[in-house]
Structure formats: C-alpha cells, structure tokens
Amino acid sequence: MALLEITNVDISYGKRVIVKDCSLSLEKGEICSIVGESGSGKTTVIRAVLGLLAGGGRVTAGDIVYEGRSLLTLSDREWRELRGHDISMIFQDSGAMMNQTRLIGNSYVEYIRTHEDVSKKEAWAKGTEMLGRMRLPDPDRIMRSYPFQLSGGQRQRVGIAMGMTYQPRLLLADEPTSALDVTTQAQIVRQMMELRDEYGTSIIIVTHDIGVASYMADKVVVMKDGEIEDQGTREHILRETDNAYTRKLMEAVPSLGGKRYV
C-alpha cells in the first residue's frame, strides 16, 4: 500500500475548478517533486493534502488517502493528531508562518505541548535540541529570538526543524527554497535529502525550480493550469519524455558551454 494516494482529485473555489483530475501516488521513502509555473495549482494540491485550503476551497472530486485512511473525512481531533506529527509541512517563508510577536521558542513550545504532555521547560529543551540537530548555530539564542530577527536561511532551518520534530512519515514542502540564495538553497536541499536517508521520510516538494526538482526527486510531476501535464521518474522527465511542455520547461534552464546542469 502506498503511503499517500491522490486519486482523480478536483479542487474548487466556489464554482471555479482550480485543479482538475490530479492523481499522484507516493511510496514510503520516496521523494516526489511537483513542478510548474505560478498558477499551475501545485501549491493548492499540497495544501489540500493537509486540509489547509484557504477560505472557500474544497476537494470536490476524487480522494486523498493516507495509509489507507481518507483525509477528506477527518474530524478536527484526528487532524490535530496528524498535522505536525505524522504529516508535516514546511513553507516558502517559515518565518511568516510563525507569530511575529512571539519568541520562536514560545511558538515551538506551543507546538510541542500540543502533541506531548510535557512542561514548558521540557518542551523548550526539546525545541533547542531539535534546532541543534538541524545544525543551527547557537540554538539557544534562536529560541529566544523573534522570527524577524533571523535571516531567511535560518528561518527555513527553523521551519524544517519544527517540521521534523516528530519524524513525520510524510513531509510536504511548499517552495521551501524559493526565497533563498543559491548557496543556502543547496544546503537546505541537501539537509532535506538527509532526512529521507536518516528517517525514511517521504517528501513531496513543490517548486518552480526544475533544477532543485531533478536533483532531489525520485519522481516528478509536471503541472500546468491545474492539470497534470506529465509525470514519471526523474530519468523519464529529464531525458525520455516527449511532452512539449516539459521540454519547454527543461529548455528554460540556462545552459553553460552547451551543457545543461540539471
């Protein structure tokens, strides 16, 4: 049984169908990348998995099944157990996903105490430890900082740390590197891949950067205008496919000395 099965899913906002007939399957330990331009619906799909569609959005057809359970019919309590624990999500700007008026430590403690019955002190210690494990220098200072006081790279690492606190089986990453400079991007990407190696985490990463996608992913899904344009293994997408759109995306990557470093 696949870890996650998205089958023929339609996502609509009111009467408008934003995503049509999306199907995707993810095995344990697999990394899948969803690529596409802005507006292709890739973020919508990933948010739908966690039930986080913005106001008015709904899955109007198909099913999303996680470990044999449909995610479309979960109660609030079931979601609370799943989110942040079995399935985690990291965002394009992890800093913005935290309360700007609270210390990172306090947000982290709040998160930990949602899933574990521990004291504030214990939660704080756990958070600090987690930050250290993500190779963040001086985790103590970071816990005592506000999100806006950190750099983009540091914020993303904090986001990943929080996302990995409970070693989720599925990690959803929504453009996690798009706001970073190239060097930091490389570091984050590598760190994410280590997660898979170390913990066996399955990852779905949404990105518009084909370079990142082809580096990380075992499987690539290409989306355009709300529909799946092409999908397959990395090899297939990079070299074998004869889908015109995919080819166009590939060609958009600048080449150096006649070679494309994808």
Place this chain on the structure above:
Amino acid sequence: MEKKSFIRKYPGFCIFAILGFLIILAAVFAPVLAGGVDPTEGNLTDAIMAPSAEHPFGTDKMGRDICARVIYGARASLSSTFILVAVIFVIGTFLGILSGYFGGWVDAVIMRVADMMIAFPGLVLAIAVAGLLGASTKNAIIAIAVVSWPKYARLARSLVMKIRHTDFVAAAQVTGSKTGYMLRKYMLPNTITTLVITAATDIGSMMMELAALSFLGFGAQPPTPEWGSMLNEGRNFMQSAPWMMIYPGLAIFITVVVFNMLGDNLRDILDPKSE
C-alpha cells in the same frame, strides 16, 4: 436586459437608493405631503396635544403640527447634510491631492493643519466654532467641515502618493504633461472612487453631527423645523408630551439607516474586495 441584471445583482443598493430617493422627494414635495399644513404656524390653543387624526404626530408647545414639521424638517436636515458632505469632499480631496502630489512644504503645511484638526475631539471644536461664530445652519456646516476635512485629505493624499512615483506617472511628466493636466487626468481618477464611497458612507454620521449641533442650539434656529432642534424643544416636555421628541428622533434614525445602508451597498458595488 442589462438593467435587469443590475437590479438582480445589487438588490440592496437598489432598494435603499429608492428609499433614499423617496426621502428626498418627501423633502422636496413637503407642502404636498404635509397636506398644506404650515409647519411654522401654530395656534397656542392647540399646544401640546397628543397624536390624533388631525395631528398624526401631535403638536408642540407653540401649537404647531409636528407631522408637518417633521416632513419639512427633512428639507433642512437633508440639504445641510448634503452641502456639508459636498464641502468636506471637495476641500478634503483637493487639499489631499495637492499634498500628495507636490510633497515638500505644501504637504507639510497642509498635513500640520490637518493634524491640528484631528488632535482635537471633533465635536468639541465644532461646538466651539459654531458657538463662537454664532448659531446658524451655515456656521454649523462650516464648523463641522473645518473639523472633518482632514479625513478626506489624508485618504486622498495616501492614494495619490501610491501612484505618485510610479513609472507611468513619470512617463507622463517626462513627455511634458502640465501639472494641471497631471492632477486632473491622473491623480483625480485614482482617488475618486474611494473618496466617493467614503463620502456616501459618511452621509449618515454627518447628518447626526449636524443634528447634534442643532440639538445643542448651535445649528438651525427656530422657527425653522429641523430634527435636531425639534428634539431639543421636546426635551423639556418629556414627561407630558413624549411624542415631541419621539418622532423627530425617529426621523433622524430612519434617514440615517437608509443612507448608511445606501453607502454600504455602494461600497460593495464599487469596491467589492473590501470585506
């Protein structure tokens, strides 16, 4: 066919536009509606009579028919309100656009003056101005206008400043457009929609402020029928003749409700993204 879908799409606006229009009509055709009764004429022998068939809203202390006074009162209240809103709108928008477009010391001066008006509880200054200039409708309008224009000026200014330094404005300037033209064709259209909406939604509260001033005695003067001053007259007869203050107040309330709803609906039409 287009008209039909407009009504269907914006039923609220149409209903209240019609109601507002009816109120205005009532003011304009007051003599007809009042059945020829003179609101300023009263027989002292008829003073303070409870509502009856002959005097649906009763009579006041001078024997005047309150129903007629309420209907005629619409004239004073509505006209002064519309004039007030128009004055504030024009002055505020004008100064705001100037302030935003020219910046520099023009901006500084206008904004400091605006700060002065805002740094002060509105009604207090209005009362002071109206009181010291002498009580009359005209002075009441001036008083409230003096205190209220900053809101529009600031709004216009911020809207202008948003586009002031954009490329398309710079392009127009570079190609030699004169200042007057820039102000009229570029700055004004950008600001007008938001400001019109603000004005429409302000009609209700401006009406209440004018009524408040008249209530205190600083606005319309007797024997002119005006809802605020009628409430003031009714105040002293609360125990014996409550109808004297109930009906004028009701008139204010209903009119304000209608125009507030109208303003809100207008906002929904012109600026649907505002929640």
Place this chain on the structure above:
Amino acid sequence: MGRKQLGSRLLQMVIVLIGISILTFLLTYLSPGDPVRNMYTSAGIMPTEELIQQTRDEMGFNDPFLTQYFRWIGNCLRGDFGKSYSLNKPVVQLLAARLWPTLKLTLLSMVLMLIVAVPLGVLSAVYKNKPIDYIVRAVTFFGVSIPNFWVGLLLILLFCVRLRLLPVVSSGGTFKDLLLPAVTLAIAMSAKYTRQVRTAVLEELSSDYVIGARARGVRERKILWGNVFPNSLLPLITMLGLSIGSLLGGTSVVEVIFSYPGLGNLAVNAIMSADYFLVQGYVLWVAVIYMVINLLVDISYNYIDPRMRLRR
C-alpha cells in the same frame, strides 16, 4: 520608542498646541460678541459705551491681536487661564472641578463598551457569515445609525419617567447618576468598536501564521486566544485612543441631556454665554488631554509590539 522619535513627537505636539491656541484665540477675537459687554450684562449692569471702552482699555481688549494672544498664552503657562465672567470664578478652578466627573463618565463608558464590544467582535469574526455574525452586524449597524442624544432621551423616558427607577437630574455624585449617561455613550461606541474588533480579528485570522499553526496541529482555541486575539489587540489599542477623543467630545451632548456636571456641560454653557476665557481654557485643556492620551497610546503600542520595539 526611540528618544529621537519621542522628541520629535513632543515637538509636533507643541506645534499643534500652539496652532490650536492661535485658532481658538482667533475665533474668540473674531466672534461677534463683546466679552466686556457680556461681562457687565451677566452681572446685571447696563453699561454705557464709555464704560465699555474704558474697561476694554483697562483689560487690554483694545490691544493688537498678537499682544493679547501672547499675554493670554503667557498667563496660561503660569496657570492663570483668566476668569469666567458668567460664573465669576477663575477658569482653572471651574475646569478642574469638572474634570474628574467627565473622566469618570468616560471611563465607565469605555469599560461598558469593552465588555460588550470585545466578546461580540471576536464572536462575530470567528463565526463569520454564520447567524451570530449576521445578528451582531445588524445590531451594530443600528447602533451606529442611532443618534446618541435621542437614545439618551429615550432612556430617560423609559427609566426615569415611566419606570421611575433612576433620577432625572443627576448631581454627578453617585453611581446612579453615572449609569444612564455612561450607557448612552456606550451604546454608540460599542456598535462602532464591535465592528473594529471584528475587522481586526478577521485580518489576524487570515494571517499566514494561523495557517502555520494549524499545519502544526495546534488547537483552534489556542490559536485564537493565545495568538490571534492578543495580536488583534494591538491595532485596537490605537483605535481606543482615538475613541477617547470622540468620547471627550461626545460627552458634551450627553452631559447636557442628563444635566451631568462635567466638562462638556460647562463648555456648552460657556459657549452659549460667550464666556470667552472659559471657552479658550476648555479647548486648550481638552486638546492637551487628548494629545497626551494619544501619545501614551502610541508609546505603549511601540512598547508592546516587539516588531516596533526591536526593529530599527
């Protein structure tokens, strides 16, 4: 707030105060009445033209505008705001005596307002577009549309005349005297404030961090009361400061209706009797109070919001 910011803010306040004082003085200077004549007539004397002119000379009313203005301002800075001739007492004394009752009224109104507006606003936002939201929005709509002086009169009619529960004329002493005026003021303000609370909470609810917290599995209730609500309070504090201003003004009407011995009542009477010194003193005092309150609000806002505190 940085020292530099505070300094420039104070400077701004002083400039604005000077402007207001000039404006007020200009108003009374230009107004049609004659303070000296009023002074005599309110004392019951019918003065001759010569007497008036003589007194005007003596009291400095025939001096040039700037001389008079600086004299007045100089006196104010020394604590002498002149003498009210309609009430025959120093202005300072009159203002001081009435300040506390008005403040009491303002405070009670605000407390009442907060008790109503905050819960309703939060409720309305959280259950947006559900029945409770529509009810709250309808009620607040009517609350904003009703003239507060009419409400006051209706309340008097109901509670004092018909039900005889409360005294009609108040002496400003007991709680009973405060209640109706405070309720009257609170009604209109609650309506306005509930809407503002609703907007602030709604805006916070659509913030990214709410989605982030949900993605981490945090309880809705914790998100709302632990995060959204405190954050919504920040803009509300600023709005509260502005409301105090309109309260200070609005008390005038309500105080007159209930014959409540506060500043507003004093001011209205002063204006009606053209008691210029009293009016000038009143305007200046209220302006200072209002600006000080706003300054305090801004300082506290800057202090409470870490983004303001730490970001340079």
